[in-house]
Amino acid sequence: MRVLFADSVGKSTVTDLEARGHTCVVEPTLQAGDLAARVAGFDVLVVRSTKVGAEVFEGADRLALVIRAGAGTNTIDTATAAARGVLVANLPGRNAIAVAELTLGLLLAVDRRIVDGTVDLRAGRWDKKSYSAAQGLYGATIGVLGLGSIGLEVAQRAAAFGMHVMALSKPGRSARTTARLEELRVRTVETLEDLLPACDVVTLHLPSSPDTVGLVDKDFLSLMKPGAVLLNTSRGELVDEDALLEALDEKDLRAGLDVYADEPGSGQAEWTSRLAQHPRVVGTHHIGASTQQAQDAIADGVVEIVDAFVRGEPPHCVNLTPSRIGSSTLTVRHLDRVGVLARVLDLLSRKGLNVEQMQNRVFRGGDAAVATIDVDGVVTDDLVAELGASSDVLGVSSTTIDSA
Numbered sequence: 001m002r003v004l005f006a007d008s009v010g011k012s013t014v015t016d017l018e019a020r021g022h023t024c025v026v027e028p029t030l031q032a033g034d035l036a037a038r039v040a041g042f043d044v045l046v047v048r049s050t051k052v053g054a055e056v057f058e059g060a061d062r063l064a065l066v067i068r069a070g071a072g073t074n075t076i077d078t079a080t081a082a083a084r085g086v087l088v089a090n091l092p093g094r095n096a097i098a099v100a101e102l103t104l105g106l107l108l109a110v111d112r113r114i115v116d117g118t119v120d121l122r123a124g125r126w127d128k129k130s131y132s133a134a135q136g137l138y139g140a141t142i143g144v145l146g147l148g149s150i151g152l153e154v155a156q157r158a159a160a161f162g163m164h165v166m167a168l169s170k171p172g173r174s175a176r177t178t179a180r181l182e183e184l185r186v187r188t189v190e191t192l193e194d195l196l197p198a199c200d201v202v203t204l205h206l207p208s209s210p211d212t213v214g215l216v217d218k219d220f221l222s223l224m225k226p227g228a229v230l231l232n233t234s235r236g237e238l239v240d241e242d243a244l245l246e247a248l249d250e251k252d253l254r255a256g257l258d259v260y261a262d263e264p265g266s267g268q269a270e271w272t273s274r275l276a277q278h279p280r281v282v283g284t285h286h287i288g289a290s291t292q293q294a295q296d297a298i299a300d301g302v303v304e305i306v307d308a309f310v311r312g313e314p315p316h317c318v319n320l321t322p323s324r325i326g327s328s329t330l331t332v333r334h335l336d337r338v339g340v341l342a343r344v345l346d347l348l349s350r351k352g353l354n355v356e357q358m359q360n361r362v363f364r365g366g367d368a369a370v371a372t373i374d375v376d377g378v379v380t381d382d383l384v385a386e387l388g389a390s391s392d393v394l395g396v397s398s399t400t401i402d403s404a
């Protein structure tokens with residue numbers, strides 16, 4: 001396969017892919033605007049934060065997979081990719097520890113004014129007096145919004161500092177996450193109105209989505225305690241930056257930011273931002289994921305996705321429908337013989353059930369197989385019995401798909 005890298009990823013990725021016979025073209029200086037003209041002839045495109053707009057998919061002749069060598073896929077037009085049948089996969093969790101480390105670093109830097117102090121020292125000024133006014137983190141309360149890979153790592157590190165961790169309750173959390181929250185003594189509350197006034201620090205670990213863009217607005221900030229700290233290492237567009245500028249001045253809020261709404265899309269650029277220049281802000285250059293450890297993990301992940309894609313099972317695809325769709329999943333265990341599935345599908349068709357998606361896996365030894373078939377329509381006990389009556393069918397079960 002031909003793989004185009006439009007951002008720099010660990011060298012081992014290219015070495016490993018070339019060792020498998022793939023052709024890699026590495027052009028980390030490609031700009032978003034050049035991608036559409038460059039992507040022809042490539043099967044796979046690998047990007048970090050370079051934007052992949054609709055025009056890229058419209059110009060592509062054989063592009064089948066875009067790999068986001070990181071977590072957030074908001075920079076990729078996943079809907080157009082889906083309409084064109086191009087898979088978009090990311091690498092969730094691989095850079096979570098790196099981002100959590102930076103988040104705590106920003107918090108310490110804000111609390112102790114480490115950056116201002118360093119600037120003064122470099123300028124030959126000793127000022128123990130001015131820099132001795134930190135509050136300290138022990139016993140303070142931190143509200144973590146978004147308890148995914150990064151949020152949980154942040155909660156763990158904050159708890160290790162002796163902070164009380166709060167979060168919003170959310171239905172459908174996995175048993176594993178729930179157990180982890182109990183272990184870390186995370187106190188959950190129902191609403192932002194309950195959470196924000198109780199927190200000395202609020203940290204954002206949500207993806208950019210229609211639900212989260214502009215979440216931190218005037219109302220949100222007005223609920224925060226005067227003098228509290230806002231940390232954002234997720235995405236700039238979650239914050240209404242004008243409202244934050246006002247709150248920094250009027251409520252003495254402080255902020256630690258790694259991301260900005262209008263940050264440059266390239267690695268180096270002339271860029272000024274009132275927010276990044278504000279004296280109550282400690283800022284970094286969207287470097288949350290940029291540790292060697294995280295990038296090594298991402299490099300391995302890119303190779304794993306290409307390997308899985310070659311096998312026909314790419315993981316972490318963000319623009320496929322959820323794993324189960326329709327009203328019911330039928331599981332049909334059957335002998336691996338010609339015509340068995342055709343008879344099953346024929347019966348479903350005669351009963352007016354639309355097959356949404358299906359998969360057939362063969363058991364070791366090759367004698368039997370199991371088909372999982374998501375259907376839309378009413379699966380009756382009679383249908384299950386009729387499917388199971390065939391001598392080639394070993395067993396049939398049906399489960400309702402929960403669409404909540």
Ligand SMILES: NC(=O)c1ccc[n+]([C@@H]2O[C@H](COP(=O)([O-])OP(=O)(O)OC[C@H]3O[C@@H](n4cnc5c(N)ncnc54)[C@H](O)[C@@H]3O)[C@@H](O)[C@H]2O)c1
Pocket residue numbers: 070071072073092093095096099145146147148149150151205206207208209211212233234235258259286287288289290
């Ligand atoms: N600064 C950086 O370099 C950097 C690096 C990695 C990720 N990020 C950003 O951080 C985000 C989070 O990364 P992650 O790896 O933790 O992702 P994740 O998918 O593991 O976690 C996101 C969490 O947010 C929750 N969530 C989503 N929408 C929500 C909503 N409307 N209300 C409440 N909860 C909601 C999800 O259920 C999930 O638990 C990414 O989407 C990306 O934008 C930034």
Ligand SMILES: O=C(O)[C@H](O)COP(=O)(O)O
Pocket residue numbers: 048049050069070071072073095286287288289290
């Ligand atoms: O979503 C991510 O993984 C981060 O924002 C990292 O972006 P980067 O790969 O451009 O550093």
